[in-house]
Amino acid sequence: MANENEYDSEHFPGNFYQGMILKLDRARGCGVVRSHSGKEIPFEFPFVAVVGAPIGGTMPGIDLIREGDIVGFDVGWTSRGLRITTIHPRDAAS
Structure with a gap:
């Protein structure tokens, strides 16, 4: 099992x-996020949730x-x- 430092040591709010x-x-409906430590991790709709997105549709958020x-x-x-399961845009409500 991977350890947390492999993804990132800096945490977002x-x-x-x-x-x-x-x-x-x-x-x-796909993309890649580069973590603070440099690791590139893919995501793909509909398997990722975007915080603050309306419910429904093919690629909400x-x-x-x-x-x-x-x-x-x-x-x-x-x-x-x-894979990335959740994306939290900086301006989304917590």
Whole structure:
């Protein structure tokens, strides 16, 4: 099992890891976040939740994030490896 320092040691408010959206493909609904420590972790809609997004739709919250945004995030293990499960935009309500 991986240890927390492999993802990041800096925490975003709300106990999320801190990172930056490195790539965002709105057409495919996927992207990559680079953690504060430099690890690149993918995410994919509909398997990621964006804090503050309205409920419903195919990619709820994709309009709240952009490449270059500093975000908080949480991770989980999937059959395809480590993936982002939650993205917390900086301006989203806690």
